Amino acid sequence: MGVVTKPSDFLEKELNISIDNDIAGQINNNAVIVNFAPGEIVLREGEKSSYAFLILHGVVRGYYIDKQGNDITKCFSSEGEFFSSEGLRTGGESSFTIECLENCKCIKLPYELIHRAMEKQDNLKSIVNQYYYIEVSKLEARARTLLILNAEERYTCFCEQYPHLQNRIALKYIASYIGIRAASLSRIRKNLKKNS
Secondary structure, eight states: OOOOOSHHHHHHHHHTOOOOHHHHHHHHHHOEEEEEOTTOEEEOTTOBOOEEEEEEEOOEEEEEEOTTSOEEEEEEEOTTOEESOHHHHHSSBOSSEEEESSOEEEEEEEHHHHHHHHHHOHHHHHHHHHHHHHHHHHHHHHHHHHHHSOHHHHHHHHHHHOTTTTTTSOHHHHHHHHTSOHHHHHHHHHHHHHHO
16 A cells, blocks of 8 residues: 555544545545644633544543642543544533643544534444444443542553553553552552562
């Protein structure tokens, strides 16, 4: 296969699908490849988005701000995953902020284009539905983890769920995600290393 340069080519490669020529043309006319720097905020809580992003390279995190001004990590997304898809589902404002943790290269897809493509091509509709099922499964697993497991078990679960991310994400964000303090996570990691 030749050099991948168009948004539709990237989508076919990342999602492992074939896209009809008509849909591919619409994608290439309306979607763009974008780059974000580490620390860049893509979407703030309370803002309305019109775009979903497929990550080609990089890591983003979603987070809430509590009443005391602390940020609490909600989720992480990396290569081959979508972010800013909440608006596609709800049509409303974002309930959390999305920040890039690394240099990110993404395909920026208008929601309107995604809806149109889903209507015209069943395999695209199936893939979007599949992504939603995966997200629901992750949320269920996370709720169970936070409610039932102790801190060390939560960290172990995180490492099992995100083996490719544990060394790419700052300790404070992992700690926030699993519901403990960074100092506690540091101790847990030292103990695990000592006992391994």
